[in-house]
Amino acid sequence: MSVIMPATAAIGGAPCWVSLMTHDLPGAEKFYGEVLGWSFRPGKMGAEFSIAIAEGQPVAGIGLLPPSWRIPVAWTPYFAVDSANETAARIRERGATLAVGPLELGKGRAALAADRDGAVFGLWEGQTLSWAVGEGEAPMCLELRTRDAFDAAIFYGEVFGWAPDQPGGCDITYEHDEVIVRDGAQTVAALRGGAVEAAPDPHVRPRWHVYFPVHDIERVTEAAVAAGGFVLPVTPMVDGSGCQAVIRDPQGGLFTVATT
Numbered sequence: 001m002s003v004i005m006p007a008t009a010a011i012g013g014a015p016c017w018v019s020l021m022t023h024d025l026p027g028a029e030k031f032y033g034e035v036l037g038w039s040f041r042p043g044k045m046g047a048e049f050s051i052a053i054a055e056g057q058p059v060a061g062i063g064l065l066p067p068s069w070r071i072p073v074a075w076t077p078y079f080a081v082d083s084a085n086e087t088a089a090r091i092r093e094r095g096a097t098l099a100v101g102p103l104e105l106g107k108g109r110a111a112l113a114a115d116r117d118g119a120v121f122g123l124w125e126g127q128t129l130s131w132a133v134g135e136g137e138a139p140m141c142l143e144l145r146t147r148d149a150f151d152a153a154i155f156y157g158e159v160f161g162w163a164p165d166q167p168g169g170c171d172i173t174y175e176h177d178e179v180i181v182r183d184g185a186q187t188v189a190a191l192r193g194g195a196v197e198a199a200p201d202p203h204v205r206p207r208w209h210v211y212f213p214v215h216d217i218e219r220v221t222e223a224a225v226a227a228g229g230f231v232l233p234v235t236p237m238v239d240g241s242g243c244q245a246v247i248r249d250p251q252g253g254l255f256t257v258a259t260t
Contacts, residue, residue: 011080011169011170011183012080012081012082012160012161012169013079013080013081013160013161013162013169013170014079014080014133014169014170014183014188015077015078015079015080015133015142015188015189016078016079016080016124016128016131017060017061017077017078017122017124017128017129017131018060018061018075018076018077018078018139018142018210019060019061019062019063019075019076019078019122020032020060020061020062020063020073020074020075020076020249020253021063021064021065021071021073021074021076022062022063022064022065022073022249022251022253023064023065023073023251024250024251025048025050025062025063025064027250027251028062028249028251028253029050029062030227031224031227031228031229031249031250032052032062032249034223034226034227035220035223035224035227035229035247036052036054036212036214036220036257037054038052038053038054038059038060039052039053039054040052040053040062041053043061043063048063048064049061049062049063049064050062050063054136054137055136055137057130057131057136057137057138058129058130058131059131059137059138059139059212060075060138060139060210071099071100071112071120072120072252073249073251073252073253074120074207074208074252074253074254075208075209075210075253075254075255076112076120076121076122076208077121077122077142077189077208077210078110078121078122078123078124079121079122079123079124079160080123080124080125080128081123081124081125081160082125083125084101084102084109084110084111084123084124084125085102085109087111087123087125087159087160088101088102088111088113088123090158090159091113091159094116094155094158094159095116096113096114096115096116096155096159097113097114098111098112098113099111099112099113099114099120100112102123102125106126107126107127108124108125108126108127109124109125109126110122110123110124110125111123115146115152115155115156115206116151116155117146117147117148117152117206118205118206119144119145119146119152119206119207119208120207120208121208132183132186132188133183133186133188133189134186134187134188135186137212137213139210139211139212139213140211140212140213140258140260141187141188141189141190141211142188142189142190142208142209142210142211143189143190143191143192143208143209143210143211143256144156144189144190144191144192144193144206144207144208144209145192145193145205145206145207145208145209146191146192146193146206147193147206148193149177149178149179149191149192149193150174150179150193152179152191152193152206153172153174153179153191156191157172162181170182170183170188177192178190178191178192178193179191179192207254209254209255209256210255210256211244211255211256211257211258212255212256212257212258213257213258213259213260214257214258214259214260215259215260217234217243217244217245217257217258217259218234220245220257221234221245221247221257224247224249227250228249228250229247229248229249229250230247230248231245231246231247231248232245232246232247233245237258237259242258242259242260243258243259244256244257244258244259245257245258
């Protein structure tokens with residue numbers, strides 16, 4: 001797991017990191033360096049992990065998938081928890097799956113899980129680097145694309161302690177058929193799926209999706225194609241604040257770039 005070494009505390013239940021698990025670490029570094037301009041330094045978990053740097057700040061992690069892990073190449077969000085064991089128990093109690101862990105990693109503990117619809121996410125017990133969704137070059141937002149956003153909100157709310165108007169943690173609200181998760185005033189995640197009382201969409205493949213901010217989306221998408229990626233056409237963002245494009249890297253990792 002591409003997990004950072006501790007440095008600061010994170011609010012319980014809030015996203016605290018994102019990582020790409022891939023079969024080709026050097027190839028991933030080359031692709032994301034050419035497309036997003038990232039540089040890389042070795043992670044403190046060994047040669048199989050690296051940390052992406054942009055504007056002098058940590059952005060994300062990239063880790064090599066062990067052959068024994070039957071996990072698809074994907075960008076994965078990690079959420080801060082007080083106790084990895086207790087969170088893992090809540091995940092199992094609610095019919096979801098613990099894929100890996102909890103494991104001791106450095107001075108923290110981590111695990112990978114899949115929710116009841118199969119979307120993969122991670123949890124981290126310990127301190128993190130100074131990193132937050134929506135700040136600097138870190139992801140501007142995380143999005144869960146799922147079949148039933150309301151059911152997903154119940155699951156994640158119970159697992160991570162998300163609650164409306166609950167002090168000391170993440171707040172959730174239901175707006176326009178999507179669930180919005182906020183860490184204070186900052187929107188850190190959105191859960192999008194079917195409307196309340198609507199039948200789940202069987203065509204949706206549930207997954208967490210990461211949005212990275214860019215200034216020149218045409219340059220980025222052209223660089224992605226030149227580097228061997230696949231790019232969907234640029235479209236307006238849902239809130240009309242800019243434009244976005246979905247990119248698949250050469251190993252199959254999906255992410256979105258969006259103008260800031």
